[in-house]
Amino acid sequence: MGLGKYHQKRSFKQTPEPKGRDKKTTSKKLAFVVQEHHASRLHYDFRLELDGVLKSWAVPKGPSLSPHDHHLAVHVEDHPFEYRKFEGVIPQGNYGAGNVIIWDQGWYEPRAQAADQQKELRAGLKKGHLTIVLHGQKLKGEFALIKMPNANEQDAWLLIKKDDQYASAVDVTKQDESVKSHKRVDDLGAPGKLPDLSEYPKKAVPWKVTPMLCTPVDEPFSRDGWLFEIKWDGYRAVGSKHGSDVQLYSRNDIDFTQKYPSVAEALRALKHD
Numbered sequence: 001m002g003l004g005k006y007h008q009k010r011s012f013k014q015t016p017e018p019k020g021r022d023k024k025t026t027s028k029k030l031a032f033v034v035q036e037h038h039a040s041r042l043h044y045d046f047r048l049e050l051d052g053v054l055k056s057w058a059v060p061k062g063p064s065l066s067p068h069d070h071h072l073a074v075h076v077e078d079h080p081f082e083y084r085k086f087e088g089v090i091p092q093g094n095y096g097a098g099n100v101i102i103w104d105q106g107w108y109e110p111r112a113q114a115a116d117q118q119k120e121l122r123a124g125l126k127k128g129h130l131t132i133v134l135h136g137q138k139l140k141g142e143f144a145l146i147k148m149p150n151a152n153e154q155d156a157w158l159l160i161k162k163d164d165q166y167a168s169a170v171d172v173t174k175q176d177e178s179v180k181s182h183k184r185v186d187d188l189g190a191p192g193k194l195p196d197l198s199e200y201p202k203k204a205v206p207w208k209v210t211p212m213l214c215t216p217v218d219e220p221f222s223r224d225g226w227l228f229e230i231k232w233d234g235y236r237a238v239g240s241k242h243g244s245d246v247q248l249y250s251r252n253d254i255d256f257t258q259k260y261p262s263v264a265e266a267l268r269a270l271k272h273d
């Protein structure tokens with residue numbers, strides 16, 4: 001299939017999704033990822049590494065651990081291998097606009113022992129019947145992807161859990177946190193609470209503070225005067241505001257005002273009399 005269709009649908013100046021390229025090499029263990037995607041409709045994107053790209057199905061109801069559930073899985077365009085790491089917000093106006101989290105990830109293999117795993121998988125895909133074993137955090141054990149017979153919809157498949165020690169009646173989609181960031185899909189990109197500036201000292205610029213650094217301790221604690229928050233990836237920035245004069249800088253005193261204009265703008269918009 002290649003990535004032609006994937007590239008056609010997207011404008012990489014406007015979406016943070018990876019552009020990716022057809023990869024030549026292959027992982028030792030083939031990767032799989034399931035992304036929960038809250039676009040116009042919530043669905044789960046089930047992706048299997050094969051031939052350097054991610055073979056992809058959109059599963060409206062998400063995976064199930066019950067062999068009794070036959071969930072529709074719509075075969076969609078190949079996604080680049082790099083997509084397995086994508087978690088974030090696809091901005092409005094773009095294809096698939098909405099939030100994406102990495103709901104599960106791990107590696108997978110064909111159920112049948114095969115000297116050439118990818119050859120085996122390629123054949124299954126062509127035949128419309130793939131039987132695989134997932135080694136994920138939420139999804140484990142045998143699954144089948146079966147193309148629906150005589151469906152006018154060429155792309156309609158079913159995702160079915162096989163009966164094994166990992167089969168269960170428990171609704172696995174209730175485990176709704178990202179295995180990467182532990183955020184829920186609707187928590188991404190939510191506007192942060194605006195700080196109450198009256199708590200901060202009014203001093204003339206330049207006003208510099210040195211952010212606190214991490215301190216190793218022996219065990220978790222709770223104490224007056226302490227607040228705890230999740231450590232996100234990214235930069236910490238200190239902002240100062242004097243009238244409409246706003247400055248943002250890193251803890252190493254690197255100017256962030258130009259680099260993150262929307263953050264500077266948000267700070268400028270805060271009232272501080």
Ligand code: MN
Binds near residue numbers: 045096
């Ligand atoms: Mn999707």
